[in-house]
Amino acid sequence: MTKTSMDLSELLAKHDQGDLLRSIAEAVLQLIMEADVDGLIGAGRHERSGERTTWRNGYRERALDTRLGTLNLKVPKLRQGSYFPGFLEARKTSEQALVAVIQEAWIGGVSTRRVDDLVQAMGLSGISKSTVSKLCKDIDERVGEFLNRPLTGEWPYVWLDATYLKQRQGGRIVSVAAIIAVAANTEGRREIIGLGIGPSEAETFWTDFLRSLRARGLGGVRLVISDAHSGLKAAISRVFEATWQRCRVHWMRNALAHVSKGQHTVVAAAIRQAFDQPDRTHASETWRKVAEQVRPRWPKLADLMDESENDVLAYMTFPRQHRTKLHSTNPIERLNKEVKRRADVVGIFPNEASIMRLIGAVLFEQNDEWQTASRYMMVEAFAQIDKEEIDPILSITTKAA
Secondary structure, X not given: OOOOOOOHHHHHHOOOOOXXXXXXXXXXXXXXXXXXXXXXXXXXXXXXXXXOOOOEEEEEEEEEEEOOEEEEEEEEEEOOOOOOOHHHOOOHHHHHHHHHHHHHHHOOOOOHHXXXXXHHHOOOOOOOHHHHHHHHHHHHHHHHHHHOOOOOOOOOEEEEEEEEEEEEEOOEEEEEEEEEEEEEOOOOOEEEEEEEEEOOOXXXXXXXXXXXXXHOOOOOOOEEEEOOOHHHHHHHHHXXXXXXXXXXXXXXXXXXXXXXXXXXXHHHHHHHXXXXXXXXXXXXXXXXXXXXXXXXXXXXXXXXXXXXXXXXXXXXXXXXHHHHHXXXXXXXHHHHHHHHHHHHHHOEEOOHHHHHHHHXXXXXXXXXXXXXXXXXXOHHHHHHOOHHHOOHHHEOOOOOO
């Protein structure tokens, strides 16, 4: 058989303005119908074959309502006989099978037989291994272009966070770290700029990941916000001349672990007084005063406050208009929840490529939504960022590697 009438990449290109998942669903079903009709005819489009029984005769448009939205399809017509795909029947099980097929196709490392079985359940003649491979290849190319695109301009703020997923390796199920990087540029726009998969959050992995971002053009980084991790902090100092902001939310949880549960509310309120101050100087004064107040009763909490003051209050040196977005990794928490929601559908990923395919597509979708939203940060406030105004003791700067 010859190839289908339209490449999947061409089909997807026609849906650049729409929802990616819905576009993929339309493209998959179109490929399935084209392959199904090739089987009925006994020959592919424009193919000479002694087994040919009839010829194509244009298309008729049909709509399929699913949870992904309305899919606009073109059903092939035949000169003799008729063809009508079973999945266009209005039945809930067909829609479920459709979604399952898309999910299986996204998880490229699973058995092709499982994908074929799902398509058979939809009343079709099946889907070949080459068709599944073609689908995954085109998705990988689109996701790869997004995750490896050049980064231009200056990106003063970078948020980093990791979530753990399950992956099968050599007959074992292991936990791997999926690291997501989000940054805000001087135009006030927020973008997802990177995704990395590794066995752990070791310094070498973080360093390689951050260097890959810099190699793509990530520059002008002034503040990196993340949870406390020695490997990450060391990697930041190796790759960027930037200040590190320890996630205030995660720090507070660690701090309250040194306090009896009944006193959490009182102690948290006392510490938050420092966060309510107008500048870094007053915040530091309040912070130290609170540390001395809690020291007799909770010495471990006081020691933690002494050690982490510069890291937790680093954001106070930056423009006040930006501070609500800079003190923690909360701005990307919603993104992480969406990643976990999609990943939970899969459960255990068969390989790293399947993680990059699915999670990368989720990030692609989210980034498109961000670009159509209003600016994330006030542009005028970026002019207030002045390198000389940042307290040297806050920075973990070294010469960039």
